[in-house]
Amino acid sequence: MTDGRSLGPDTVARATLANGIVLLVYPNPSSPSVAVAAQHAAGAILESEADCGLAGLTADGLNRGTATRSFMDFSAELDDVGAALNFGAGIESGSFSGRALAEDLDVLLRLAADGLRNATFPDDEVQRLRDQALTGIAHVENNPGALADRRFRELLFGRDNPYGRPDEGYAETMRALAPDDVRDFHAASYDPKSLVLAVVGAVTPDAVRDLAARYFEDWRGSGSGTAQRQREAIREFDTAATTGGGVREDLSMAGKTQTEFTLGWPGVRRLDAAYFPVMIGNYILGQLGLGGRIGANVRDAQGLAYHATSHAEAAHARMPWTIRAGVNPVNVAKAVTSGLAEARRLMDEPPTDEELRLTKQAMIGSLPLRLERNGGIAGMLLTIENFGLGLDYLERYPGIVEAVTVDDVQQAAARLLDPEAYTLVTAGPELPA
Numbered sequence: 001m002t003d004g005r006s007l008g009p010d011t012v013a014r015a016t017l018a019n020g021i022v023l024l025v026y027p028n029p030s031s032p033s034v035a036v037a038a039q040h041a042a043g044a045i046l047e048s049e050a051d052c053g054l055a056g057l058t059a060d061g062l063n064r065g066t067a068t069r070s071f072m073d074f075s076a077e078l079d080d081v082g083a084a085l086n087f088g089a090g091i092e093s094g095s096f097s098g099r100a101l102a103e104d105l106d107v108l109l110r111l112a113a114d115g116l117r118n119a120t121f122p123d124d125e126v127q128r129l130r131d132q133a134l135t136g137i138a139h140v141e142n143n144p145g146a147l148a149d150r151r152f153r154e155l156l157f158g159r160d161n162p163y164g165r166p167d168e169g170y171a172e173t174m175r176a177l178a179p180d181d182v183r184d185f186h187a188a189s190y191d192p193k194s195l196v197l198a199v200v201g202a203v204t205p206d207a208v209r210d211l212a213a214r215y216f217e218d219w220r221g222s223g224s225g226t227a228q229r230q231r232e233a234i235r236e237f238d239t240a241a242t243t244g245g246g247v248r249e250d251l252s253m254a255g256k257t258q259t260e261f262t263l264g265w266p267g268v269r270r271l272d273a274a275y276f277p278v279m280i281g282n283y284i285l286g287q288l289g290l291g292g293r294i295g296a297n298v299r300d301a302q303g304l305a306y307h308a309t310s311h312a313e314a315a316h317a318r319m320p321w322t323i324r325a326g327v328n329p330v331n332v333a334k335a336v337t338s339g340l341a342e343a344r345r346l347m348d349e350p351p352t353d354e355e356l357r358l359t360k361q362a363m364i365g366s367l368p369l370r371l372e373r374n375g376g377i378a379g380m381l382l383t384i385e386n387f388g389l390g391l392d393y394l395e396r397y398p399g400i401v402e403a404v405t406v407d408d409v410q411q412a413a414a415r416l417l418d419p420e421a422y423t424l425v426t427a428g429p430e431l432p433a
Contacts, residue, residue: 007377009391013205017217020193024381025205028374034102034201035374036112039382041194041230042094042185045162045237051185053169054177055089057129058185062087062096062115064125071125074111081107087115091162092234092315093386094190099375102202106211113215116190126179137171144253145260145326148427152262155247156320156423161237163317192219194227198381200374238269238317246420251427258306259329259428263339264322265416270314270387276404277412278312278321283359284351284409285342286310286323293342294323304328304335316387321416329429336424343417350406364398 013025044055063085064071078085083100085108096116098108140146150166157164168174197216199208268278286292286309291299298308305325313319323339351359370376371394384393 007371007380007391007394012381012391013209014391015205015209017192017213019217019219019221020195021212021216022196022385023209023212024196024198024385025203025208026198026200026377026381027203027205028200028377029202031201031374032102033099033374034105034108034199034203035097035099035378036105036108036197036199037095037097037375037378037382038112038195038197039093039095039386040196041191041226042189043089043092043230044165044167045092045233046185046189046226046229047162047165049160049165050173051177051181052165052173053133053167054173054181054185055094055189056167056169057126057133057174057177058121058182058189059087059089059094059096060129060133061121061126061182062119063111064129065120065122066114066118067120068118069111069114074115077107077111083107085111085115090167092230092317097375097378105199105201105203105208109211109215113219116195117219117221119186121179121182121186123179126177126182130174130177133168133174134171136168137166137174140166140168141171142253144251144256144258144427145262145324147251147253148260148262148425149322149324151249151251151427152264152322152423152425153320155249155425156264156266157237157239161239162233163237163319189226189229191221191226192216193221194230196382196385198378198385200377200381234316246422248424249426250431251425252430253428256428258326259332259426259431260324260326261332261336261424261426262322262324263336263422263424264320265418265422266318267312267321267416268314268412269316269318271316272314272318274408274412274415275314276400277408278314278416280356280359280363280401280404281346281351281409281413282310282312282321283363284355285346285413288355288359288362293345294325294339297342298325298335298338302334302338304331304338308335308339329431332426332431340419340422343413344419346413347410347417347419348414350410353406356404356406356409360401360404363401367394367397 081104085098087096286294299305308325312321
């Protein structure tokens with residue numbers, strides 16, 4: 001936001017197209033470029049366990065051929081103006097993002113609409129994408145940290161829960177996916193009524209509204225009710241850990257010298273009252289400075305880990321709060337014990353005033369950095385719309401963070417971080433007896 005204007009209800013134009021698409025526009029005249037970002041309901045949460053990876057494969061194929069363009073045509077139109085446009089899918093939502101000079105916004109929106117609406121998924125292109133996906137899955141299965149995280153989620157949620165499965169799928173499910181499966185998922189799940197489109201840059205709301213109407217407003221789609229299906233699936237699968245905690249698996253990987261582990265618990269939803277206390281607690285536990293308390297203890301003081309941090313995620317559903325570290329195999333037991341001790345200390349002892357001050361300062365101070373670029377602003381607009389935070393959210397944000405007390409943090413930690421009931425996965429060389 002280099003022009004000095006705040007992001008809020010007076011500077012963001014919000015409109016709804018006739019087919020239900022929500023359009024958010026933030027004019028940023030100080031930038032000659034434009035960024036677009038969008039979310040819609042066609043995420044992996046609409047998959048079954050048997051077709052895990054289908055949402056991502058479908059999103060990857062949106063630019064590989066449409067009724068009027070080949071993959072080469074699609075790419076050439078972007079290259080001609082130096083623009084970029086990427087499609088993707090996560091657990092809860094599908095997405096796309098792009099950037100270009102402001103004068104070429106027409107190109108971005110025209111191609112995005114063509115991919116979303118008219119993708120044909122040619123057999124040979126789907127095969128190429130499937131082969132690429134299998135290569136990526138093989139990399140995960142050869143990466144101790146990625147494999148530990150994947151298995152942790154399976155144990156925490158269960159493979160029958162989309163939150164417990166990898167977005168990229170499994171080798172066996174990916175191999176079984178056919179072009180017709182992709183076309184069917186596209187037809188059933190791509191619906192304009194769930195689409196939120198954010199545009200940021202040297203544009204005017206009226207001009208963006210006209211372009212969006214030209215390329216998107218007559219799209220009716222065949223995926224009727226996708227947003228409702230998404231909401232129902234989130235409610236269905238938003239569950240606590242299926243393991244009940246106290247579960248451990250050690251995955252032995254030939255040829256590895258370092259052990260990676262993921263240890264954790266079910267955390268919070270983005271809209272839970274405890275969200276900000278958890279984010280602050282997580283920062284103190286494993287993010288502050290060079291790794292918070294865990295980094296200071298496990299890595300620096302004891303020298304047990306090459307890296308040691310904590311991560312707290314949040315979505316519409318309850319997401320994990322984890323401790324992760326990479327260690328010498330002989331140090332696994334000590335590192336796990338030390339990580340759990342730091343979790344217990346956060347439960348038993350309130351953060352110091354200095355820890356709380358530094359964390360709040362970092363959380364508030366880092367926000368302008370996230371909004372320096374048009375893409376960051378567009379992403380923030382999607383977050384605000386996705387969770388119903390209100391266009392005045394950024395104006396309220398410093399006050400929300402400052403209002404969190406040491407008691408709030410300690411109570412959130414005490415409710416979630418049970419050092420006797422956690423899920424732990426290690427991956428690497430066989431551990432010493």
